[in-house]
Amino acid sequence: VTSHGRIEVLPVTGLPEFTTGDVLGIAICRAARIAEGDVVAISQKVVSKVEGRLRRLEDVDPRDEARRFAVELDRDPRQIELILAESAAILRAERGTLITRTRHGFVCANAGIDGSNMPGPGVVALLPEDPDASARRIRAEIRERTGRKVGVIVTDSFGRAWRVGQSEVAIGCAGLTPLDDWRGRTDAAGRPLAATLIAIADQAAAASDLARDKTSGTPVSIVRGLSHHVTADDGPGAAAIPRPESEDLFL
């Protein structure tokens, strides 16, 4: 297998609406023909749904801190409460935006919580409890049904520092090298490479989003052509991606 070549991104159509307890891996295998070495990219929203990570705002009792932020940011205190409960640290609370580090270590707006494509008003989805575990489970489901070795990424749309717009990134990953380490390798002339740790899982997430339709959902795409990054074991997962706090210059 070469380290480069043609890539295809195929949206998976015809998936049902998902609800708590559904087995995503089986549904994906029913809707799509999965090939050995495919990377299956799944929007966190449907993973959260099948894992019962939905919350009704009417059931949420905001702490005092959440009420204070809600006033400051002109937001619903119950949403703020959920964000605080899912966060390990608050980075910025300005102009209506709450940027935190989630318990998983991801820095994003609103701890990844949002209310679009939910089964009812006043219902929001939290990120999966452990998106790497979700990816491993779905990988095993696909393996069991097809006998094929695939990579699985759980993806979400994150804003970025310094650049406007959201890009899809990997928040969970199994069977795919999340970061391709080129440190110590050199160019054709033997000089060090500038890019040395390639964010494969995040780039695959971004690619997967290009084939999606935000309105209808299209929560699953297949990224084909990355089998050289698909591994026999589950690997370190997206837990390898957050920069350690001690090394981060922008916390």
Add this chain to the structure above:
Amino acid sequence: VTSHGRIEVLPVTGLPEFTTGDVLGIAICRAARIAEGDVVAISQKVVSKVEGRLRRLEDVDPRDEARRFAVELDRDPRQIELILAESAAILRAERGTLITRTRHGFVCANAGIDGSNMPGPGVVALLPEDPDASARRIRAEIRERTGRKVGVIVTDSFGRAWRVGQSEVAIGCAGLTPLDDWRGRTDAAGRPLAATLIAIADQAAAASDLARDKTSGTPVSIVRGLSHHVTADDGPGAAAIPRPESEDLFL
């Protein structure tokens, strides 16, 4: 044209080594069959080469500030001089890393300057002077030769705040919507969408990188399937992507 569907990323092989004055658009049309609506993704390195944006370190005379940073960061003062000359502001200078805002407004390490895949040792490539203008020029070259309307992005590998690894982003863009604006649109149930400004050009850049080989270069890929984002006019370019300083929470 639908707003989603199958995407292909095709590496362009058989390109020559480029040098100052080469016409990239013609070389790309010789090496690849370009289709209407394709997005042609070009690594900044070859754009810098044809535009004569290479510098010999032996020709660089570092200012005092560059010498001070060089000692502090244990770096070559001539490289630091080039970085300072290409930057509008210094954001961080720590642990060997100099993160600045370039004159174009991009936040990245070393003002995007690096020495890999260069024609000789002690030679480095600066980013193109105006990567949007580069993209427009190459787009016109392809248009003239093929009669086809394409999008062009000039891409570079940038590190990210909070996440380790580099991802390819767009630093120049022509004929492609850099940001797909979904603000005000709603999900199937009429609720606001969480992701409202989709970083199409950056996601296309990330996708393009998956088909590349860092060692051999493979500096050009074609992203096929985004014709619904390819525009008749050149559009705002990647200049639309840097977050305005006044709105950035992480400068």
